[in-house]
Amino acid sequence: MTAEVRKAVSDKGGKVIYEYNEFYGDPEPGPPVSEAGLSEPLINMLRSRGIERLYRFQWEAVNLANKGEDVVVISGTGTGKTEAFMIPVLERALRSRGEVVALLVYPTKALARDQARRLSSMMSGVGIPFAVLDGDTPRDERRRIYENPPPILITNPDMLHVGLALSKDYRELVSTVGLVVLDELHVYQGVFGSHAKWILYRLQREAKDEVQFVGSAATIGNPEQLASELFSKEVTVVRGPRRRRGAATHLFVDYGNNSRWSFASYLISALTKLDLKVLAFTDSQQMAELVARIAKRSFSAEVGVHRAGLPAEQRKEVERAFAQGRLRAVVATSTLELGIDIGDLDAVVMASLPKSFSSYLQRAGRAGRRGRPGVIVTLLGDDPIEAYYASRPADFFNRPPDPGYIEPSNREVAKLHLVALSLQRGALRASGLPAALLQVLNEVEEMGLVRARGDVVLATPRAAQDYVEARGIRSTGPIVKLHRGGRVIGEREMPMALYDLHPGAVYYHGGKVYLSTSLDLGRMRAELSPLPESVSFYTKPLYDIDVIDFSPQDSRLAGPVRLAYGDVHVMVSVRGYVVKDESSGQVLSEVYYEEPIKWDYLTKGVMLKYPLLDFGGVEQSLSAYHALEHVLISASRPIVGASDTDLSGVSYPTGHIVIYDSHVGGNGASRLVFERLEEIEDMAEAIVGSCNCEDGCPRCVFSPYCGNNNKYLSRRGALKVLRALRGLGPEKPEGLPRGGMRAA
Known part of the structure; x- marks a missing residue:
């Protein structure tokens, strides 16, 4: 199969620049199931599934969990993590007496229901009933669950959040839970992870006894730290093999003179013509739509799209068609990184290097499952990190998984869960609240959502309930509804909605x-009108970013660089957009508004003060520090596991740079930048130092998210600053800079 894929690449002018082959056998064996201290029903169930012996990591995890310890299992895809957490769940369920004793929590509703189908034979094999309880559970079924609780409940964080806040029956149902399993633990980071932390805190407040946690993931670099943050408890980490069982070939491909998106579309089509089942990934909702569109229009390939923002039933139909073989190719964002059953896959195509190595491993792990070899093709091109690993490909495959991060003090997240907790508990003692919730109490009271009477905090029932029902846990920014002809067809979160849906923007949705x-930002409403299928261009916004205020909470020195972490007040001003050719990416025109569209928000970020060097003029200084800002954000991707869209930046000719979380309230990425700046600077210097361009190009300092369309950039200037760090003392601290390059 690899030879045919190589030929398909070369036929379109591409080139395979690196091949990495992996083969992993079974994990280290542990004891026979009869000697693992398991109950007879479990021994019989495992034997009926062909399991006579546990793997060593499974046995270690089961042993610790059965002793009541909080455990995180880290092991590659297809190595048997499920048995490691299900055996303790089933042991506990066998001892239950008419109450829910274990929760299996999956990050999405679709994955929870998919896993319920997979796990049903395991649970029925020991005679244990279970139920799925989520937003789609019919009212009658929900009532049966409340009246006759099963020992095991399968759910998702969204249901936990709403149920705890708004349903007395639900609170009583889960109050008896003693064991909570979070599968796909690596997903619980950023804003979603921050929400999950407070949901689990609220669950523990409701539980009659202490809650034990078991986490499971294939890839995460700091499982102990992330799990301890999420669970608010110390954990023990058990490690299995890093990679899955089986064989796979990884190909790094230079797509030559083609555009990235047209080559990805061609490759999907070419692989399906080889009778391969193909899953392609992009890191952007709009690019997923674009790749599928080009594949259909230019290469006559029938390609499905699976991404957030599409109706749930539309995504489910894509999953069904793909699993059943009615679709041979799907383009997805991270929505299909998780283990939703889409059948066997032959090939994975990544249109760009994923935001993190952990994400790469998750995506690659979908190919060659169930004993079949797979091929993974990743396109590398004009991108600083892709160029870095194109010249050092072995380093990429030898990397450790990326760390997970959350921002537990995100004020928007804290406000929601303080209100939810006040509804859940009826009355709270302010003196007993965690600091992150206490710090937003006055603000929530001013919003009319709670009332504080001395030390007692009470919810304002109607207002508080409306507030909880109107806000989800997948985001923190306001949601813009997409309207077409009086009908809502989708939604987009701010501030990304401002970049994607400004007037004149070309927007891809549902093919x-x-x-x-x-x-209309006042009503959070965008109006869309259809364009003809023959349209062959797309748009990118032109925008400025101003830091209105910065309030430091922590500071340190990184060599001569002073840096502070804290609250950032950001103003985004979209002043126009560029129109680009769909195939080549060339700029066709620029459009400017009479008045910019503005929106401001609070988030977290890092302010850096670099040495002020002489570059011969303000414009030259501006170009140097602007380029440095770009390359620092690029270098953050592999160091902290953040994507370009997780972080944004502002630079000034004074040597000030602010790198901030793109999500309202913060997502935790900039905190890791604060902690690991030295590593980021080392990679940034390697990127700009090894590029042989004149003074800036897409392979070193250009960014696809630059609000100035990559003007005023100097690779040489950025390199001069980074090399100057070796021999300089710290700069004196200064306040907010004024003027200069305001856009990332």
Whole structure:
């Protein structure tokens, strides 16, 4: 199969620049199931599934969990993590007496229901009933669950959040839970992880006895730290093999003179013509739509799209069609990184290097499952990190998984869960609240959502309930509804909605092309009108970013660089957009508004003060520090596991740079930048130092997210600053800079 894939690559002018082959056998064996201290029903169930012996890591995890310890299991895809956490769950369920004793929590509703189908034979094999309880559970079924609780409940964080806050029956149902399993633990980071932390805290407040946690993931670099943050408890980490069982070939591909998106579309089509089942990934909702569109229009390939923002039933139909073989190719964002059953896959195509090595491993792990070899093709091109690993490919495959991060003090997250907790508990003692919740109490009271009477905090029932029901846990920013002809067809979170849906923007949705005709930020409403299928261009916003205020909470020195971490007040001003050719990416035109569209928000970030060097003029200084800002954000991707869209930046000719979380309230990525700046600077110097361009190009300092369309950039200037760090003392601390390059 690899030879045919190589030929398909070369036929379109691409080139395989690196091949990495992996083969992993079974994990280290442990004891026979009869000697593992398991109950007879479990021994019989495992034997009926062909399991006569546990792997060593499974036995270690089971042993610790059965002793009541909080455990995190880290082991590659297909190595048997499920048995490691299900055996303790089933042991506990066998001892239950008419109450829920274990929760299996999956990050999405679709994955929870998919896993319920997979796990049903295991649970029925020991005679244990279970139920799925989520937003789709019919009212009658929900009532049966409340009246006759099963020992095991399968759910998702969204249901936990709403149920705890708004349903007395639900609170009583889960109050008896003693064991909570979080599978796909690596997903619980960023804003979603921050929400999950407080949901689990609220669950523990409701539980009659202490809650034990078991986490499971294939890839995460700091499992102990992340799990301890999420569970608010110390954990023990058990490690299995890093990679899955089986064989796979990884190919790094240079796509030559083609555009990235057209080559990805071609490759998907070419592989399906080889009778391969293909899953392709992009890191952008709009690019997923674009790749599928080009594949259909230019290469006559029938390709499905699976991404957030599409109706749930549309995503489910894509999953069904793909699993059943009615679709041979799907383009997805991270929505299909998780273990939703889509059948066997032959090939994975990544249109760009994923935001993190952990994400790469998750995506690659979908190919060659169930004993079949797979091929993984990743396109590398004009991107600083891709160029870095194109020249050092072995380093990429020898990397450790990336760390997970959350921002537990995100004020928007804290406000929601303080209100939810006040509804859940009826009355709270302010003196007993965690600091992160206490710090937003006055703000929530001013919003009319709670009332504080001395030390007692009470919810304002109607207002508080409306507030909880109106806000989800997948985001912190306001949600813009997409309207077409009076009908809502989708949604987009701010601030990304401002970049994607500004007036004049071309927007891809559900395989169709639309023009954004208006964006009303007061009503959080965008109006879309259809464009003809023949449209062959797309748009990118032009915008400025101003740091209105910065309030430091922590500071340190990194060599001569002073840096502070804290609250950032950001103003985004979209002043126009560029129109680009769909195939080549060339700029066709620029459009500017009479008045910019502005929106401001609070987040977390890092302010850096670099030495002020002489570059011969303000414009030259501006270009040097602007380029440095870009390359620092690029270098953050492999160091902290953040994508370009997780972090944004502002630079000034004074040597000040602010790198901040792109999500409202913060997502935790900039905190890791604060902690690991030295590593980031080392990689940044390697990127700009090894590029042989004149003074800036897509392989070193350009960014696809630059609000100035990559103007005013100097690779040489950025390199000069980074090399100057070796012999300078610290700069004196200064306040907010004024003027200069305000856009990332």
